[in-house]
Amino acid sequence: MSLTQTAAPVHLRGYTKTFGDNVVLQDVDLSIEAGSFVALVGKSGSGKSTLLRSIAGIDRDYTGTIDRSEKVAFGFQDARLLPWSKVWHNVVLGQPGSTAELRAAAKEALAEVGLEGKADVWPSTLSGGQQQRVSLARALHRQPELLLLDEPFGALDALTRLHAQALVHDLWVRHRFTVVLVTHDVEEAITLADRIVVLSSGGVSLDVPVDLARPRDRRLSRFEDLRERVLLQLGVSRNEI
Amino acid sequence: MPPLAAPPVIATVEGVTMSTHTKAPEGPASRAASGRPGAKRPAKPGRAGRYARRSAVVLVLLVLWQSASWLGYINAATLASPVEVSQYLWGSLREGSLLVDLGVSLRRVALGLAIGVAAGTVLGLIAGLSRSAEDVVDTPLQMLRALPFLGLAPLLMIWLGIDEALKVGLVVVGVVFPVYLNLFKGIVGVDPKFYELSVVQGLNRFQLIRYIVIPGALPSYLIGLRFSLANAWLSLVVGEAVNSNAGIGHILQQGKDFLRTDMIVAALVIYAVLGVLIEALVRLIEKIVLPWAKDFRQ
Numbered sequence: 002m003s004l005t006q007t008a009a010p011v012h013l014r015g016y017t018k019t020f021g022d023n024v025v026l027q028d029v030d031l032s033i034e035a036g037s038f039v040a041l042v043g044k045s046g047s048g049k050s051t052l053l054r055s056i057a058g059i060d061r062d063y064t065g066t067i068d069r070s071e072k073v074a075f076g077f078q079d080a081r082l083l084p085w086s087k088v089w090h091n092v093v094l095g096q097p098g099s100t101a102e103l104r105a106a107a108k109e110a111l112a113e114v115g116l117e118g119k120a121d122v123w124p125s126t127l128s129g130g131q132q133q134r135v136s137l138a139r140a141l142h143r144q145p146e147l148l149l150l151d152e153p154f155g156a157l158d159a160l161t162r163l164h165a166q167a168l169v170h171d172l173w174v175r176h177r178f179t180v181v182l183v184t185h186d187v188e189e190a191i192t193l194a195d196r197i198v199v200l201s202s203g204g205v206s207l208d209v210p211v212d213l214a215r216p217r218d219r220r221l222s223r224f225e226d227l228r229e230r231v232l233l234q235l236g237v238s239r240n241e242i
Numbered sequence: 243m244p245p246l247a248a249p250p251v252i253a254t255v256e257g258v259t260m261s262t263h264t265k266a267p268e269g270p271a272s273r274a275a276s277g278r279p280g281a282k283r284p285a286k287p288g289r290a291g292r293y294a295r296r297s298a299v300v301l302v303l304l305v306l307w308q309s310a311s312w313l314g315y316i317n318a319a320t321l322a323s324p325v326e327v328s329q330y331l332w333g334s335l336r337e338g339s340l341l342v343d344l345g346v347s348l349r350r351v352a353l354g355l356a357i358g359v360a361a362g363t364v365l366g367l368i369a370g371l372s373r374s375a376e377d378v379v380d381t382p383l384q385m386l387r388a389l390p391f392l393g394l395a396p397l398l399m400i401w402l403g404i405d406e407a408l409k410v411g412l413v414v415v416g417v418v419f420p421v422y423l424n425l426f427k428g429i430v431g432v433d434p435k436f437y438e439l440s441v442v443q444g445l446n447r448f449q450l451i452r453y454i455v456i457p458g459a460l461p462s463y464l465i466g467l468r469f470s471l472a473n474a475w476l477s478l479v480v481g482e483a484v485n486s487n488a489g490i491g492h493i494l495q496q497g498k499d500f501l502r503t504d505m506i507v508a509a510l511v512i513y514a515v516l517g518v519l520i521e522a523l524v525r526l527i528e529k530i531v532l533p534w535a536k537d538f539r540q
Contacts, residue, residue, distance in 0.1 A: 059438050075442035081435060085457040085534045094453060095445040123534045139443075 008036035008179045009070030009146035011056060016065035018051055025051060027203045029065070033196075035146075038173055038180045040190035043200035044235055049183045050151055052200070056181065057149050069147055074140035076150040080132035082124035082139075089120035092139045110138040114168060130161035134168065141172065148173075150182045154189065166193060170216075187231045191224060192217045199234045207234045322504035327511065330504040334493075344512070346489040347482065350406070351474050354413020358470065361414070362421025363463075369422075370429030370459070371451065383422055391415045391473065392480050399484065409481035409489075416473030424466025428459030461535060464528050471520050479513060 011033040018026045025048035033039050043049040054060040056067055057075045082091045089107035096103060104120070111117045114134040124132055133153060140148055150169070154162040170193055173180050184190050190197050191211055199207035209230070213223060232242050304324050310316045311323030318326065334340040369379040394415055395408075402408045432455055440450045482491020490509050497505030528535075 057442055059441050073442075077435075077439070079435070081439050083436065083439075083454065083457070085460070085532075086453070095440070095443040095449050125534065143443075 007146055008177055009072065010035040010068075010179065011147060011181065012066075012068040013052075013056075014066045014068075016052065016055070016063060016067065018048060018055065018060075018063045024203055026200065029204055031198065031205065033179060033181060035179055036177050037196060038182070038194045039196045039198060040194035041181060041183045041198050041200060042185065042187060042190050042231060042235070044185070047200040048203075049200050053149050053151050053181060053183045070145075072144065072146040074143045074145035074148050076133075076136055076140050076148070076153040078152040078155045080124070080129075080136040082132055082135055084123070084125055086124075087120070088116070088122055088124060088127070088135055091124060091135060092120075092142050094139065096142065106142060107138070110142040111135070113141055113172065114138045128161075130157055130165060133157060133161075133165055137168065137172065141176070145178050147179045147181070150180065152184055153182075154184075154186075162189075169193065187228050187235070188219065190231070191227055192219065197227075197231060199231060201235065207231065318503065319501060320503065322502075322507050326504040327507045330502075330508050331511070334508075343489050343493055347478060347491070348516075350409045350481070350489065351413055351478055354410045354477065355417055355470070355474055357410070358414040358417025358474075359421050359467070362418045362466070362470070363425060365418070366422045366425030366429065366463075370426050371455070376426075380426065383419070387419045387423060391419065392476065395480055395484075404485040408484060409478070412477040412481040413474045416477040417470040420466045420469035420473060421463075422466075424469070425459060425463045428462025428466075429455055431462065432458035461532060464524065464531065467527075468521070468524050471524060472517070475513065475517050475520075
């Protein structure tokens with residue numbers, strides 16, 4: 002996998018999304034710098050997932066404009082592997098090339114997530130964390146300039162989640178694509194992202210950079226301060242924090 | 243009921259959770275069960291043991307039936323004894339007529355299946371893959387499906403006569419509906435999440451059909467195939483009851499005409515054995531075509 006990958010920015014202008022009479026997001030302008038790691042945070046129903054799905058092209062029912070690279074990859078909350086396809090085939094789903102080429106490329110991508118030995122098994126034989134890593138390999142194989150992640154760690158147990166977060170961070174450091182991560186976990190957002198965008202009541206209510214050295218130390222008071230600031234923005238009261 | 247009764251995609255998800263959860267309790271739980279000193283429980287009969295028990299039941303029933311015949315409780319004109327039935331089967335096998343009749347019947351089923359499965363598959367594919375074709379094809383087929391297909395026999399007699407075409411035609415109508423309905427249901431029932439996946443992976447329509455729709459619909463399609471085989475058999479019995487001069491139905495008819503219950507029972511036994519064999523064949527096909535599904539079918 003080439004290490005000289007390019008990253009691409011994302012630009013949203015006047016993005017508006019409605020479900021029936023309910024306006025979820027109104028007139029949102031958002032620019033995401035190439036190569037940055039942005040976390041979209043919000044409560045359930047804040048429209049953060051919908052926004053990400055619009056950027057991905059899954060949800061086209063919106064008004065406004067979205068500019069983004071064609072070289073995009075998406076990670077779902079569930080690993081979303083085809084149960085009837087072997088792991089390597091899932092990794093290269095839809096990609097052109099001969100079987101031998103694709104197999105080799107799939108193994109390369111699987112090696113990056115530490116699963117090179119699992120190319121020829123059925124997805125159902127893997128654990129939840131392994132399946133999520135396969136889905137990351139599938140995203141990597143597309144050599145994206147933009148990686149969109151929709152709560153990719155939400156379905157994992159606490160320990161597996163820490164490993165998966167570290168893996169995503171390492172991959173981002175190695176490939177330097179742009180990452181947009183949707184999450185409701187504020188600590189996760191501060192640990193991984195260098196910018197946090199909070200969505201609430203129909204728009205961006207907070208947009209802060211995370212000026213903390215990596216790897217992030219959760220015990221730092223500046224980490225705590227930022228966490229508190231974002232949580233308050235999300236409507237959590239001070240004595241609940 | 244076939245083991246693949248759940249919709250394919252849901253079944254897969256269950257398979258995933260099952261395979262991750264069933265492994266976990268192996269250690270402490272099994273140790274607790276076997277680790278109690280002195281608590282010797284009788285060993286559970288294994289696969290072979292259960293098989294032996296089931297065979298024994300069949301054997302006992304046959305012996306009872308045979309004894310009842312010998313002791314005069316069952317008249318041969320009412321019901322032939324197992325020995326008489328086997329004698330008839332053995333005789334017609336040596337004489338060669340049994341294989342000829344078998345061949346004639348199998349040919350009827352095979353021909354009817356080939357036509358019916360092909361038609362059902364084509365109809366299911368076009369209705370499943372195109373909304374407008376669905377509106378045209380699905381409504382009339384759903385209406386026809388409400389008919390018990392064997393009720394069509396008199397109409398088919400008028401249309402097709404009472405010879406081979408009727409026998410094959412009855413098999414065709416028995417086969418088309420389950421194949422069509424289950425294929426259509428399978429295609430429509432493919433998890434919409436996988437359509438989202440096809441968008442983000444940039445699959446074109448052909449790739450979507452090849453990698454997602456067809457494999458996703460396959461378990462349901464095979465269920466349709468099973469039902470259609472069962473129907474094919476029913477059709478054969480009914481079709482062969484009309485003007486048969488060869489085939490297993492011919493044995494049945496002759497048995498009726500000559501009051502030979504050994505022939506009637508022999509023909510029923512053949513129908514049953516063929517049904518079981520075909521069922522086994524479908525299981526084999528499922529094993530070959532759905533290797534990924536073996537986890538949740540255990």
